[in-house]
Amino acid sequence: MDSTTSTETTATRAMEALPGPRPWPLVGNALQIQRERFHLQMEDWARQYGAPYTFRIRDRRFMVVTAPDSIGHVLRQRPDLFRRTERIEKVSAEVGFLGLFTASGDTWRRQRPMVLAGLDPAHIRQFFPALVDVTERLRRRWEKAARGNEVIDLQADLMRYTVDVTTGLAFGEDLNTLESGDGDTIQRHLNVVMPSLFKRLLSPVDPPAWLRRLRDRELEPHLVALRSAVQGFIAKTRAALQARPGLREKPENLIQALVAARDREGSGVSDEDVAGNVLTMLLAGEDTTANTLAWMLWHLHRHPAATAVAREEVDRVLGGAAGVQSLDQLGRLDLLEACASETMRLKPVAPFIMNQSLADTTVENVAVRKGEFVICLMRPAGLEEKTFAQPQVFDPLRWRAEGASAHAMASARRHTMPFGAGPRMCPGRYLALAEIKLVAAMLLANFEIEEVAPEGGGEPREAISIVMAPVGLRMRLRLRK
Ligand code: HEM
DSSP states (O other): OOTTSOOOOSOOEEGGGSOOOOOBTTTBTGGGOOGGGHHHHHHHHHHHHOSSEEEEETTEEEEEEOOHHHHHHHHHTTTTTEESOHHHHHHHHHTTOOSTTTOOHHHHHHHHHHHHHHHSHHHHHHHHHHHHHHHHHHHHHHHHHHHTTOOEEHHHHHHHHHHHHHHHHHHOOOOOTTTOTTTTHHHHHHHHHHHHHHHHHHOSSOOOHHHHHHHHHHHHHHHHHHHHHHHHHHHHHHHHHHHOGGGGTSOSSHHHHHHHHHHSTTOOOOHHHHHHHHHHHHHHHHHHHHHHHHHHHHHHHHOHHHHHHHHHHHHHHHTTOSSOOSHHHHHTOHHHHHHHHHHHHHSOSSOEEEEEESSOEEETTEEEOTTOEEEEEOHHHHTOTTTSSSTTSOOGGGGOGGGSOHHHHHHHHHHHOTTOOGGGOOTTHHHHHHHHHHHHHHHHHHEEEEEEEETTSSSOOEEEESEEEESSEEEEEEEOO
16 A cells, blocks of 8 residues: 555544535435536535535535545555446446446456557657647648637647547547548537536436436437447458458557457457447547646746746757657657646646445545545645645746755645546556647747637636536637747
8 A cells, every 4th residue: 555645444433424515405415516617616615614525416425535645545546445436337338438437347457458558658659750740730720720810719629639649549540630621520429428428427316217218319319420430440440450460469559459359259358348448538538638738728828928938948949840840859848748737737627536435444534435435626735835835826837847856846746646646547648748748839839829718808617527628718829930
């Protein structure tokens, strides 16, 4: 067990005895929660009642922890003592999304090494030239918008970028949604399916069968379209494996590894596992990275001094080129990486991680019974004054190695954990950081940011539907002289 975690073994408190919002009969606190601002509500309650605290949705009791040690303690005890919730597994299985993110137990154990191998730094290195190409497409798209003084739908463009990258890396497929007019189908369908999934997850009661059928009927065309896209990827992979049987032993991407495993006797990987993981990659790789980038560009626009320092680094490292050309250059963009860390501290797109206990245990001396829920609420620790001076201020320089002692840096990292921690930590983090740095460097090298704001200006609203996103960010760019 990790030496920095809270390892107490005796429970001195019952979960019910923790402070928290007063529950109503039957529904508990369900009616106090607006789905879109679930994370904000939990953060409000943490300020009001302190942490840990408890709330209830019908008969499901939740404990919320915010201390980094407790968060690490819970996350590192997966998959044996904590799992993602049974409900997320059930709901995602219903819509065909059962993949690494939602799987548990042996299914998760079988899948994790395959997904990890498909996204590890070695694969990112191999895929790097394609990443440079996709970034260049985005530059061309934004150059056209800048010349025409057009308003850019920032999140939509960034999602085209992340879908093109993910499908290229994980499925060996160049969708080019950035340049093909009709290539938005995947995003369009995911954008309908995701909120519906989140709604089902948070729903305090299981709706009656007739309502479920009605809801499913509305969702069905989108699911059919997504499944058909997935089947297309799988069919192409099968053809590739047939043409080059050697790929079965040495797969070049994630989908080849999954399909080859599916065909191997006794692998335990099913058709559903393959399809579920293809969709999981799209879902996990698209919104998270695109919205982190959107939040980062919004911050950069509001902080010209930070932007100037980051731009100076980009100019120095790129030496006048329009974008990053080598992994060496990518590795030298420390300030852009600091901007990403600072963005994820203030605007974590995964603001909480939900866990369900697999056995009776204790967390912060509180008895957690088998089947109960512990929610790791991630943002409060990143806003603690004792670790981050002036915590509300966007200051990327606080993440620079020269500016902080190694000890302070390690502590800062342990306080934010934007990619989670322990055995289920995000396997896409290398890819995500590469994408973020490539896009931000391309933007700073070629454009001045005239505006990044929601319609009407001001700070964008945070809305959560699986991922926490800014609502309605528009961007205007000017070509840099
Ligand atoms: C800035 C971008 C991203 C952020 C902030 C992010 C964050 C996270 C977080 C917080 C988790 C849960 C970790 C835990 O439970 O400890 C996670 C899991 C996961 N992420 Fe990411 N992620 C990002 C990008 C990506 C990308 C690009 C991919 C793949 C293409 C990806 C694939 C996954 C998968 C498959 C899981 C499930 C891992 C498991 O349960 O074993 N993520 N991510």
